């Protein structure tokens with residue numbers, strides 16, 4: 001599942017270009033993506049998802065001109081989430097061994113973007129905070145077509161106007177990148193778009209972003 005050779009590849013890409021697009025289907029238990037999509041569809045239907053904010057605590061703003069998705073945090077209690085958390089931990093330990101990042105923990109949420117929703121260009125962490133260090137976004141959408149839009153647009157760490165990648169949010173695909181370095185944005189989708197965003201953190205105690 002999470003082999004040493006694969007972890008070597010991820011670590012190399014992160015240190016060379018700060019991001020990588022991945023296919024996780026062969027690295028996750030069979031059926032896990034479908035189980036997670038089932039969960040988020042239920043959460044979405046039962047209105048359990050809340051408006052996403054930007055920042056934390058007193059700094060939290062819900063600016064609809066910046067991001068429009070809805071989120072629900074994962075707690076790892078369901079069978080599917082606990083399998084996913086095992087995978088996240090293998091990744092955390094594997095990246096620590098190779099890149100000495102000292103990643104202590106992770107946090108993850110489901111996100112749903114309704115047609116027209118977007119998330120403007122941003123970084124996931126402010127430089128030097130050592131809070132969110134590595135970001136992983138995992139997509140849950142079967143049969144995502146070109147005309148469905150909703151791509152993750154990735155920009156160069158050295159020039160935020162230079163696009164370096166466009167990731168289609170198809171089930172099992174993922175983007176892994178350095179949270180403080182890689183600007184990215186979510187383009188408006190034409191159908192409901194489900195994902196899980198996970199952040200590996202260096203701090204043990206939650207601090208503001």
Ligand SMILES: O=C(O)CCC(=O)C(=O)O
Nearest residue numbers: 119124137152186195197
């Ligand atoms: O869903 C995506 O493709 C990226 C989401 C994102 O950038 C975020 O939640 O910070």
Ligand SMILES: [Fe+2]
Nearest residue numbers: 122123124184
């Ligand atoms: Fe982001």
